[in-house]
Amino acid sequence: xxxxxxxxxxxxxxxxxxxxxxxxxxxxxxxxxxxxxxxxxxxxxxxxxxxxxxxxxxxxxxxxxxxxxxxxxxxxxxxxxxxxxxxxxxxxxxxxxxxxxxxxxxxxxxxxxxxxxxxxxxxxxxxxxxxxxxxxxxxxxxxxxxxxxxxxxxxxxxxxxxxxxxxxxxxxxxxxxxxxxxxxxxxxxxxxxxxxxxxxxxxxxxxxxxxxxxxxxxxxxxxxxxxxxxxxxxxxxxxxxxxxxxxxxxxxxxxxxxxxxxxxxxxxxxxxxxxxxxxxxxxxxxxxxxxxxxxxxxxxxxxxxxxxxxxxxxxx
Numbered sequence: 001x002x003x004x005x006x007x008x009x010x011x012x013x014x015x016x017x018x019x020x021x022x023x024x025x026x027x028x029x030x031x032x033x034x035x036x037x038x039x040x041x042x043x044x045x046x047x048x049x050x051x052x053x054x055x056x057x058x059x060x061x062x063x064x065x066x067x068x069x070x071x072x073x074x075x076x077x078x079x080x081x082x083x084x085x086x087x088x089x090x091x092x093x094x095x096x097x098x099x100x101x102x103x104x105x106x107x108x109x110x111x112x113x114x115x116x117x118x119x120x121x122x123x124x125x126x127x128x129x130x131x132x133x134x135x136x137x138x139x140x141x142x143x144x145x146x147x148x149x150x151x152x153x154x155x156x157x158x159x160x161x162x163x164x165x166x167x168x169x170x171x172x173x174x175x176x177x178x179x180x181x182x183x184x185x186x187x188x189x190x191x192x193x194x195x196x197x198x199x200x201x202x203x204x205x206x207x208x209x210x211x212x213x214x215x216x217x218x219x220x221x222x223x224x225x226x227x228x229x230x231x232x233x234x235x236x237x238x239x240x241x242x243x244x245x246x247x248x249x250x251x252x253x254x255x256x257x258x259x260x261x262x263x264x265x266x267x268x269x270x271x272x273x274x275x276x277x278x279x280x281x282x283x284x285x286x287x288x289x290x291x292x293x294x295x296x297x298x299x300x301x302x303x304x305x306x307x308x309x310x311x312x313x314x315x316x
Contacts, residue, residue, distance in 0.1 A: 002044070002084075002087065002120055002121055002122070003119070003120055003121075003122060004043070004044055005041055005042065005043050005044070005120070006041070006042040006116045006117060006118075006119040006120025006121070007039065007040070007041050007042075007115075007116055007119055008039070008040045008111070008112040008113060008114065008115025008116030008117070008118075008119060009037065009038065009039050009040075009112055009115065010037075010038050010107075010108040010109075010111040010112040010115070010153045010154055011032055011033055011034045011035075011036055011037050011038065011108060011153060012032075012033040012036035012037075012038075012096070012097045012103040012104055012105075012108060012153070012306075013030050013031065013032055013033060013103065013104040013107075013108075013148075013149060013152035013153050014030065014031055014033060014102070014103060014104075014180060014272040014273070014279070014281060015028055015029070015030050015102070015148075015272050015273055016028075016029040016030065016031050016158070016221070016237075016272075017029050017214070017217060017218045017221055017236070017237065017240050017270075018161075018214060018215070018218045019102075019244070019249075019271075019272065019273060019274065019275070020192070020193070020196055020211070020214070020244065020247060020249055020274075020275070021210075021211045021212075021214035021215055021218075021243075022148075022161065022162075022163055023163065023193065023196075024211050025162070025163060025215075026162075026211060026212070026214055026215030026218065027160060027161065027162045027215060027218045027219060027222075028148070028160075028161045028162075028218060029158060029159070029160055029161070029170065029218055029221060029222065029225070030148055030149075030151075030152040030158065030159045030161060030167075031152070031158045031178075031308075031310075032152050032153070032155050032156065032157070032158070033103070033180070033306065033308050034156070034308075035306065035307065035308045035309075036096045036097055036103065036180075036306050036308070037095075037096050038093070038094070038095040038096065038097055038105075038108045038109060038112050038153075039093075039094045039095075039112060040091060040092065040093050040094075040109070040112040040113050040115070040116040041091075041092045041094075041116065042089050042090070042091050042092075042116050042117065042119075042120045043089060043090050043092070044088060044089055045088035045089050045090055046088045047086050047087065047088045048086055048088055049088040049089075049090075050062075050087075050088065050089055050090075050091075051089070051090040051091070052064055052068070052071070052075075052090075052091050052093075053090060053091070053092040053093070054068075054092070054093040054095075055093075055095070056068065061075065061091075069140055070106060070110070070136075070137040070138070070139075070140035071109065071110070071113065071137055073136055073137065073140050074110055074113055074114070074133065074134075074136045074137040075091070075113065077133065077136050078113070078114065078117040078133070081117075082117065082121045082123075084121070089120070091113070091116070093109060093112070093113075095108070095109070096306075098182055098279075098304060101182055101186070101187055101273065101277075101278045101279045102187050102189075102272050102273015102274055102275075102278040102279055103180075103272075103273070103279060104149040104150075104152065104153045106137060106138065106149070107134060107137075107138055107149030107150040107152075107153045108149075108153040109137070110133075110134035110135075110136070110137035110138060110150060111130065111134050111150055111153045111154045113137075114130055114133045114134055115130070127154070130154060131150050131151060131154070134150040134154070135150065138150060148161050148167060151167045152167075155169065157169040157170060157171075157172070158170040158172050158225065160222060170222060170225060170226070171225075171226050172225045172226065172310065173225070173226055173227065173228050173311075174225055174228055174230070174233075174310040174311060175228055175230070175285075175310075175311050176230050176233075176267070176283055176284060176285060176310045176311070177284050177285075177286065177287045177289070177290035177307060177308065177309050177310060178281050178282070178283060178284070178290070178307070178308045178309075178310055179261070179266075179281060179282045179284060179290045179293050179294050179297065179305060179306075179307055180272070180279055180280070180281045180305065180306045180307075180308065181257050181261075181279060181280055181281070181282075181294070181297045181298075181302035181304070181305045182278075182279050182302060182303045182304040182305070183253035183254055183257060183277055183278065183279065183280065183301070183302065183303070184253070184301070184302070184303035184304075185251070185253045185276075185277030185278065186277050186278070187273055187274045187275065187276060187277045187278030187279075188274065188275075188276035188277055189273070189274025189275070189276075190274075191276055192248075192249040192274050192275045192276045193274070195247075195248045195249065196247050196248070196249065199247060199248060206246075207247065210243040210246050210247050211243075211247070213239075213243050214240055214243050214244075217236045217239055217240050217243075220232075220236060221233055221236050221237075224236065230267055230283065230285060231267060233267070233268065233283065234266070234267025234268030234283050235267075235268060236268065237267075237268030237269060237270045237283060238262070238268045238269065238270065240270050241258060241268075241269065241270035241271065244270065244271060244275060249271070249274070249275035249276060250271055250275055250276075251275070251276050251277060253277060253301070254271045254275065254277070254278075254280050256300070256301065257269075257280050257297055257300065257301065257302055258270065258271070258280050258282075260296060260297060260300045261280070261282035261293060261297065262282075264292070264293050264296050265284065265285075265289055265292075265293065266282035266283060266284060266293065267282075267283045267284065267285065268282070268283045269281065269282040269283070287307070287309060290307050291307060294307055
């Protein structure tokens with residue numbers, strides 16, 4: 001039995017701290033961004049008609065482009081699971097998330113699709129199954145995903161993550177507002193990862209020092225988040241950016257917006273995600289200050305900005 005409409009939701013995520021160093025066994029902290037939403041709806045169509053509607057493609061499912069290969073594989077697994085090969089539906093993806101900017105767009109899409117299918121077929125869904133199914137899409141899109149993106153895109157809480165271990169929810173007591181800004185440059189994660197690997201080969205002592213320092217900053221920031229230590233967290237964020245710049249994963253577009261933020265009241269600012277483009281974020285004490293900074297960042301070249309209160313981490 002199916003409903004007239006199935007709905008699944010998710011949201012963006014950012015890496016607060018620990019990108020790149022997490023690859024080498026150091027911890028990372030990821031934050032859900034419930035204000036940056038993604039919704040998938042499944043509406044009934046006549047039997048046998050299956051369509052996808054998104055900003056990248058609008059048409060019959062079997063005509064979807066290669067860019068949606070991960071989504072196609074996930075949908076096939078879900079259709080198989082519910083024996084829905086002859087069911088007719090239109091799957092619509094509505095997203096506030098930019099693609100290839102380190103905000104977890106593919107994982108958020110996968111999470112919302114899984115939730116929408118289970119809602120449509122009126123079946124219960126636990127978190128372990130949700131993440132296992134979302135991983136089908138992520139394996140195609142990211143080859144060897146850590147699972148952190150999907151875990152955070154489906155979580156109401158910040159997560160503390162160490163590679164190879166299950167992520168742990170973090171308590172957060174933070175009276176602050178975050179401004180996220182898109183440089184407009186697609187992130188180049190693979191190139192950034194390769195550059196860090198090369199640096200470890202060429203200058204192992206220097207590179208390892210920065211990687212370990214990032215791990216130390218993450219561990220300290222865990223306490224700063226829990227105890228509303230804004231100034232200390234801001235200082236740690238800025239120090240982490242210095243480490244990432246030394247590891248050659250920042251770029252001029254990121255450095256420019258980070259400098260603008262620091263000159264306009266940010267307690268701390270850094271890149272988020274793979275680097276070499278993508279997004280940066282800044283920590284502000286007040287929502288008013290955050291809105292002002294968002295406008296200034298746009299005036300200085302940011303293509304898009306988002307504001308996320310950090311004292312509202314619950315999602316519906």
